[in-house]
Amino acid sequence: MKHVFSLALATLLLAGCTAAPADSSESSTVVTAETAAAQAFTGNGEPLRLLQHGDEKQYYTQESLDDSSTMILYHVVDLQSGEDTIPCDVEGCTHDSESCPAVTTQIPSYQPFVLNDSTLLVLSGMNHSTRSSFITLMDRNCQNRRVLKKLEGVDLFLDPNHMYTDGDFLYCCGYEKNTALGSTLYTIYRIDLSDGTTTNLTEHFYNFQYMMGAVGRDLVLQQENLTYPDTFGNPMTTVPSHPTGTKSQVLLNVDTGEVRDFCSYSSDDYVLDRLYFYVIGGQYYWIDSTAGTLSTVGPATGESRLLTDQLPITEPDALSAEYQYQMEANLNGWLVFYDLPLLVNAETGEVRQRADLPENLWNGYGHQPQIFLQLKDRLLVDCRYESYTRTDISDDGSPYTTQTEQMYLGLISIDDFLNGVPNYTEVCKGPY
Numbered sequence: 001m002k003h004v005f006s007l008a009l010a011t012l013l014l015a016g017c018t019a020a021p022a023d024s025s026e027s028s029t030v031v032t033a034e035t036a037a038a039q040a041f042t043g044n045g046e047p048l049r050l051l052q053h054g055d056e057k058q059y060y061t062q063e064s065l066d067d068s069s070t071m072i073l074y075h076v077v078d079l080q081s082g083e084d085t086i087p088c089d090v091e092g093c094t095h096d097s098e099s100c101p102a103v104t105t106q107i108p109s110y111q112p113f114v115l116n117d118s119t120l121l122v123l124s125g126m127n128h129s130t131r132s133s134f135i136t137l138m139d140r141n142c143q144n145r146r147v148l149k150k151l152e153g154v155d156l157f158l159d160p161n162h163m164y165t166d167g168d169f170l171y172c173c174g175y176e177k178n179t180a181l182g183s184t185l186y187t188i189y190r191i192d193l194s195d196g197t198t199t200n201l202t203e204h205f206y207n208f209q210y211m212m213g214a215v216g217r218d219l220v221l222q223q224e225n226l227t228y229p230d231t232f233g234n235p236m237t238t239v240p241s242h243p244t245g246t247k248s249q250v251l252l253n254v255d256t257g258e259v260r261d262f263c264s265y266s267s268d269d270y271v272l273d274r275l276y277f278y279v280i281g282g283q284y285y286w287i288d289s290t291a292g293t294l295s296t297v298g299p300a301t302g303e304s305r306l307l308t309d310q311l312p313i314t315e316p317d318a319l320s321a322e323y324q325y326q327m328e329a330n331l332n333g334w335l336v337f338y339d340l341p342l343l344v345n346a347e348t349g350e351v352r353q354r355a356d357l358p359e360n361l362w363n364g365y366g367h368q369p370q371i372f373l374q375l376k377d378r379l380l381v382d383c384r385y386e387s388y389t390r391t392d393i394s395d396d397g398s399p400y401t402t403q404t405e406q407m408y409l410g411l412i413s414i415d416d417f418l419n420g421v422p423n424y425t426e427v428c429k430g431p432y
């Protein structure tokens with residue numbers, strides 16, 4: 001969005017010294033080697049790992065206890081026995097008040113993440129108006145809660161599915177509404193898990209950039225510099241139109257703050273809104289849906305290697321099929337997609353048909369089971385939906401009912417998942 005880019009820059013320059021940090025009046029609003037904080041720091045060398053809501057032993061979920069969502073009850077699902085338990089040892093407790101040790105009133109709150117064998121990590125916010133975020137640590141039984149860090153005026157909920165750790169630090173992205181600048185500002189943080197000391201790995205950057213994943217000790221940031229035609233997204237238009245400009249990715253090293261160019265795609269060469277980019281298991285992939293190609297790029301060489309040209313082709317002017325190509329996981333070396341009936345070998349590029357599992361039907365829409373937790377040999381997926389009538393309270397205080405479906409999660413072996421064998425062990429209700 002070229003004109004938005006320029007507007008943001010002009011506003012930034014106008015706002016100048018009032019709200020912006022001293023060095024963000026530089027003429028570049030993208031993260032570059034110049035704007036990234038240059039810090040000599042020696043990390044522990046471990047590759048960055050995406051936080052999940054469980055591990056081989058347990059899965060952590062929660063339910064809202066009341067219509068106004070002022071209390072949340074934690075659930076711990078034992079992934080060996082399949083037992084869904086409430087982490088409360090108070091005799092006779094009905095688990096519906098603040099006095100229950102399994103209840104939290106720190107909301108909104110996101111499902112606990114497993115940090116390591118002894119500790120969980122929880123993101124929560126004070127409320128929507130202050131947009132401050134808390135990062136809280138607690139023991140694996142959801143007790144001994146202690147705030148690691150409060151980030152004033154920062155919302156970490158924009159993309160809570162991109163939280164990374166190397167065991168010593170948490171790496172995450174927060175955003176702030178800056179009314180003076182009229183923009184949303186993003187910052188990538190490195191937070192010391194031992195004492196909450198927080199370092200900004202980037203100075204503020206803007207909403208046409210976002211974190212896509214991690215490769216080794218680099219975070220992959222996508223940057224867009226696009227101009228959209230006036231007809232873009234207009235369903236009445238008969239003339240197809242696509243944005244022009246570039247989409248690119250840079251690598252941000254979490255130890256040094258150094259930013260390196262990684263991949264760049266120009267509208268001179270590609271239909272940019274038909275390219276899709278993914279980082280799965282520490283590896284970067286890109287799909288050109290108009291050519292039916294899937295490629296990978298090594299972070300050291302920057303060279304793109306074609307894995308296959310056997311993906312289904314989407315005509316440039318067909319509706320975006322991003323969800324269809326959405327890459328879900330690397331399972332035993334095979335890349336799995338949200339809605340493509342095939343698997344691609346991540347090394348050789350060999351393509352084979354995927355044996356579908358019975359579809360899940362949710363409110364009339366069918367979909368293949370989705371992966372909620374990836375373990376060594378097993379997956380936690382949505383395996384069943386059950387109709388029920390939910391009662392909600394409308395704005396004027398009157399109750400109304402909705403017919404909807406409750407999701408249930410189950411364990412399945414990776415082999416059964418890939419071979420379409422619906423051999424599930426159901427373990428708990430889904431988070432929504």
Ligand SMILES: [Zn+2]
Nearest residue numbers: 088093095100
């Ligand atoms: Zn209780």
